[in-house]
Amino acid sequence: MKVAIIGVGRMGAGMAVRLRETGTEVVVWNRTPAKAAATGCAVAGTAREAVAAADVVLVSLADDAAVRSAYDGPDGVAAGLREGVVVVESSTIDPETVRGVEPLVTGRGATLLDGPVSGSIALVEKGQLTFMVGGPAEGVDRVRPVLDLLARQVFHVGALGSGAIVKLSINTVVLGLNQALAEALVLAERAGVPRETTYEVFANSAIGSAFVSYKRAAFERPDEVPVAFSLDLVAKDLDLVRQLAARVGARMPQAEANLGVATAAVAAALGDRDMSGVATYLRTLSGEL
Template identity: 85%
Template sequence: MAAEVSASKVAVIGTGRMGAGMAVRLRESGADVVVWNRTREKAAATGCAVAQTAREAVAQADVALVSLADDAAVHAAYDGPDGVVAGLREGTVVVETSTVDPETVRRVEPLVAARGATLLDGPVSGSIALVEKGQLTFMVGGPDSAVDQVRPVLDRLARQVFHVGPAGSGAVVKLAVNTVVLALNQALAEALVLAERAGVPPETTYEVLVNSAVGSAFVSYKRAAFERPDETPVAFSLDLVAKDLDLVRQLAERVGAPMPQAGANLGVATAAIAAALGDRDMSAVAAYLRARSG
């Protein structure tokens, strides 16, 4: 497996928390990695070769992983004379790992195909700690042959790679997964504040939750963020929570799916951002609820 990964040149477009984690993991596993980011310092911090433009980064790549914050950033990175599309060569597979609207994937896909390359939408589920261990979950949409082509690279990053359907399907499943994750976050925050207001310390409540029927991987790994928010790095900001829940809302409206809980959670996230908590971790929903309850 290591030899297969080493034989592939991998471009990583976007070195935010997840993109940087993937670039470092691939470099340490033996891949030849080149990165690009709008802020060069973030790209250089990965220890990988740094390209001047997205076009330059993908020009010699067999596989390109794109990890950006939102749909606008994705469109900006693909477009223009220095964008991803301009640099693609025939046979390259682009894996769009960003959490975006499925329609964004479907708009970008023909631009990539026109260059003789293939686009997969392959968003991920998992924390930075999991990418460092190579234990992410990929939800991939696109043709079978391209999934097989990139699997040696994805297997270095992932515990599981699910091929969920044609292009756009990965983005749909990621929004479904995040609907559950963000609902769990909201429920955790509410439960802890409820018990705290009723006189039970949140640490005591959390210990019971972790070891109860609702215990899960998410409940366990968010414990430090809820119990020691000032000491725990931000893993998923409330700004991104609201962005993802708005994508869920838009998709639900298009397909006619009722999403009352997701709508309520979006309202809370939006209110927390208005209370200047947007750059805080998603666990700061608890701080917002405490403030509301006096």
């Protein structure tokens, strides 16, 4: 199968490189051409050009506005689609956004799935992501040969939009864990226990988990570890959670509190820091840097 990837941020670039290394023919497009070239894949000048010969299109963009913009217009994704193509929208966005662009895709005889992912860049490099996919089962079956190169697990979770809903639910938990971990670590530091000592206990206690292990270096050495997921995206995702909760009538006091902290951290010029930067923000409130 020929694959087009629209958007090569951290996750999109990781998927492009992984597919290229498995021998898949990949064409990429990104608003910043230099990022596209860095993947080592063929680079298209427009989204329309990228998808023109593709069997599968993977879209991985930062936010809802970028997604809407990428699909529409004479040089957009929809304009280049052929009948029978499957588009997998893997961005973390509002389920209403993916439903909103569906007519642009189906109007070209193609199929749209929402398939956001759970997992780190290290996991995409190993082909061990988790996809949660919403949309027609027939479309999921057709795209599995590509997703199986990227993922350890592919879940078909329901109709279009269901993937986005499950992803926001997962991120609610992940970002809650991140907030709790940051608060607990700073508490111990302020009380005189070195963060490395505290984290060693965390990792080997009842709270030890894949997340605690994965984020260890970022929490212990925040100025040395590359950003995996930035605080501005944390705030964006928690705001999407807030909007979804308001629409369906779900009360989410912890998510609301976490959104307040993330928004304040971004306002304090920490938006480009890793999500573990919540601890850095809490230290500034305590008078420490």
